[in-house]
Amino acid sequence: MNALFVAAAEICEFMAAREWEHCIIGGLAVQRWGEPRLTRDVDLTLLTGIGEEEAFVRPLLEHFAGRLPDALAFALANRVLLIRASNHKDVDISLGALEFEIDMLERTTPFEFAPGCVLPVCSAEDLFVMKAFAARAQDWLDAEGVAVRQGTRLDTVYILKHLSLLSELKEAPEILDRARRILGLEQ
Numbered sequence: 001m002n003a004l005f006v007a008a009a010e011i012c013e014f015m016a017a018r019e020w021e022h023c024i025i026g027g028l029a030v031q032r033w034g035e036p037r038l039t040r041d042v043d044l045t046l047l048t049g050i051g052e053e054e055a056f057v058r059p060l061l062e063h064f065a066g067r068l069p070d071a072l073a074f075a076l077a078n079r080v081l082l083i084r085a086s087n088h089k090d091v092d093i094s095l096g097a098l099e100f101e102i103d104m105l106e107r108t109t110p111f112e113f114a115p116g117c118v119l120p121v122c123s124a125e126d127l128f129v130m131k132a133f134a135a136r137a138q139d140w141l142d143a144e145g146v147a148v149r150q151g152t153r154l155d156t157v158y159i160l161k162h163l164s165l166l167s168e169l170k171e172a173p174e175i176l177d178r179a180r181r182i183l184g185l186e187q
Helices: 003-017 026-033 053-063 071-078 099-106 124-134 137-153 156-169 173-183
Strands: 022-025 042-047 080-084 090-096 109-114 117-121
Touching (some): 003 022, 003 109, 003 117, 022 026, 022 099, 022 124, 026 042, 026 117, 026 124, 042 099, 053 071, 053 080, 053 090, 071 080, 099 156, 124 137, 124 173, 137 173, 156 173
Parallel strands (some): 022 117, 042 090
Antiparallel strands (some): 080 090, 109 117
16 A cells, blocks of 8 residues: 555554544645646644643654654644654654644545545535635645636635635635635635
């Protein structure tokens, strides 16, 4: 089985055993919803809320190797935990707390990446929002791939609701404008 699937399954099993709300995002989610591409790591979101992050990060660091000398401090300061699965694959865990992330985790569905490897994955709409919000060149390509592959099945009202709030927080209205164009919506 693909080493990234193995790493993702290991981390997801760890979280599921603790009944932590989590899902696959990033490149592996693109394989489900967009134009599949190569990715080197596993990206997840873990719902920690605000002020409770350490209660999640510490157990993860007790079980998995951190990728930085002070992975705990980095995770608490930047809301992302950088660890390695036991097969040495990199895993980035976003510490979720926003309304968008709560909604995303409620919409998560299982997907079988390989026989017997079923993992929770964010929805196509949530992946589009995250990719547009990140707004890097590869992210825009991924967002376009999701829009093309999913077409009219995308809930554009949901996408625009969350992306409007996030782009406002980032003070980047151009994100919403570009997302509307990709989705084929009038401005």
